[in-house]
Amino acid sequence: MNWISNYVRPRINSIFSRREIPENLWHKCDACGTMLFHRELTDNMNVCTNCGHHMGISPRERFHALFDGGIFSEVEVPAPLADPLHFRDQKRYPDRMRAAQKATGEKEAMLVVEGEIGRTPVVAVGQDFRFIGGSMGMYVGNAMIAAAERAVSLGRPMVLFSATGGARMQEGILSLMQMPRTTVAVQMLKEARLPYIVVLTNPTSGGVTASYAMLGDVHIAEPNALICFAGPSVIEQTIREKLPEGFQRAEYLLEHGMVDRVTPRTEQRDELIKIIRMMMKMPRAIKADLPAPGPDTAGEPLQVAPPEPAQDQSDPK
Known part of the structure; x- marks a missing residue:
């Protein structure tokens, strides 16, 4: 056994070797x-x-930060036909779906969950732009209907986080048919007199903007989010004119009355709690881990008992 080559040299190499970062x-x-x-x-x-x-942020990451303790449960969504049109572009549609599922770790472009936000029960829906551009296919239509039915059965408000490039071309007319289907799902919430709140993120465009993304009772947008039907470059090429600065961005739409609020992502949780509890006629939310105030005590000042008089500890003698 060579002591230098078998022990000393590996030891020196381990000390001075470059660590991989x-x-x-x-x-x-x-x-x-x-x-x-x-x-x-x-x-x-x-x-x-x-x-x-x-x-960009995935729906699962967003929901972990949004729900109390990061706890939520998924709502089951019926699976549609895998490849109804046998579509093929550069890839076969099933191959493209498998690649998106492997890259994102999700089954499809929409995630439906339920849980509590500030002890306020809600049903939440999030689109994942990483999954084929968050495109709207038959699964997305099924997800919106499943979310609406779940919200109506539980009597809970529904919150949507949109992030999409529009309809999914690989499903053709079947994708466009999801526009009236999702509109019916939103109507179910309105007939049940349940709030439907939409948070528009970057980007929200195409057939989603033309259907369920712009049918909310309250529309909140993230700063500088692109919200449109056709993109700015398409409009410029069509009308051959230079568009205004910030055209179709969240702040521009706020100035022109298309959205109600522009709220940073880190402030959306408190904003949603406030809006939902107000629309559901619930007591105001409170900070910290305390039970919500009852209807009889909401808004009343705390009753503090007066301090007892100090006893005289001196010797009576």
């Missing part, structure tokens, strides 16, 4: 170019801590 520890902001530590970015819900730019 994971490549995903830092993320570069798309807007300002700031390098952000991944934990810091995750804690801030994928919002740049330097410029406030809102990056």
Whole structure:
């Protein structure tokens, strides 16, 4: 046994060898170019801590930050036909679906869950733009109907987080048929007199904007989110004119009365709690882990007992 080659040299190499650093520890902001530590970015819900730019976030990550304790349960959605049109472009449609499922870890472009936000029960729906652009296919139509039926059966409000490029071309006319189907789902909520709140994220466009994304009782948009039917480049090429600065962005739509609020992602939880409890005629929400005030005590000042007089501890003698 060679002691130098078998022990000393490996020991020296282990001390001075270069340690491999994971490549995903830092993320570069798309807007300002700031390098952000991944934990810091995750804690801030994928919002740049330097410029406030809102990056993409998956529905599951959003719901973990939104629901109390990050606890929620999924609502089952009926599965549609896998490939109704036998569509093929650069890939077969089933191959494209499998690739999207592997990349995102999700079954489809929409996630339906239920839980409590600030001890307020809700049914929430989120679209995943990573899954074929969050496109609306038959599964998305089934998901909206399942969410609406669940909300009506439980008497809960429904919250939608939209992030989509529109209808799914691989399903053709069947995708466009989801526009009236989802409109009927929203009507079910309105007939049951349950709030339907929409949070428009970047981007929300196409047939989704032309249907369930713009039928809410309250519309909240994330800062600088693109909200449109046809994109700015398509409109510019059609009318051959330069569009106004910030055209079809959330702030532009707020100025022109198309949305009700523009709220940063980190403030949406408190905003939703306030709006939902107001629309459901519930007592105001309170901070900390305390039970909600009853209807008879809401708004009343706390009754504090006066202090007892101090006893004289001196010697009576």
